Amino acid sequence: MRGYGGRSYGLDEPRSLRDRAQQYALLPLRIFLGVTFVYAGLDKLTDSAFLSASGTGSLGEMMTAVRDSAAVPGLVDLALKSPEGFGYAIATGELLVGLGTLAGLWTRLAALGGALISLSLWLTVSWRTEPYYYGNDLVYLVAWLPLLLAGAPCWSLDALRPGRRRGRI
Template sequence: MNGYGGGSYGPGGRRTPKEQAGRYALLPLRIFLGVTFVYAGLDKLTDGAFLAADGAGSIGAVMRGVRDSSAIPALVDLALKSPEGFGYAIAIGELLVGLGTLVGLWTRLAALGGALISLSLWLTVSWQSTPYYYGNDLPYLMAWLPLALAGATVFSADAFLASRRRRTL
């Protein structure tokens, strides 16, 4: 894996130091978001209390607690039709998004998934946070957007697959 998806720059086909550094600019963000979402998904999947419809710390109790203060109560109502199913969907979604981001496989799609999870949590669970920057879901949403736009250009399955496609053409 050469780490980059192609192109040559500068005199003699060499990249300038600034261009070299720019290739790695999103790598720390990708690692942070990937590890965080894998951890969040595994944490939810292994927490029996979270995946219950009722009880302290359950997804059902959280959803009922934020229903009237959320930006989109209908979204909370939808989750409350099957709190356990919604809990599993969020946990598995976070796990898949995190793994895709870490490996760099379908990174833009994984980042879009992470952004949608963060957006839905911001509009429901952390919407009532005052001031708004106390809620953590909005910064996560903003952190996913550069990865959704740029993808993973270094140390990624996407870059490896792209370089293989170019070699076979």
């Protein structure tokens, strides 16, 4: 049986606390990011004001407000072509990324999606946040990277896939 990090364990071989801690090290991060992105997606999908092109609390109003301060104004312009469609795309993307992360299904793909969503929000909405550590999108971007690199080695549907059980990714 292969453990986290490629170590091989026999069925009767005891594992140290350190080995078990390494195996489960990404689980709290996976749960936090999964729950947060599911919540964010559902919150957006159920907020009619957010999914509007204009008005208080709308995505259109927010994107218009950040357009001139964004690192990549072209992304904002793209979103402003159809704020409702962009809002549904972001919300659905967050929901799918969160569910995939929680279930550990195609975890690296879900982490890539989460990182891309966070990157796009950082380059548009929170780019001018000062000091930079007050902006949460950059932190989310960096938080996705360990899951992108390592996947979900335990308590995941990925770990149940035949290729993963035999130690192949």
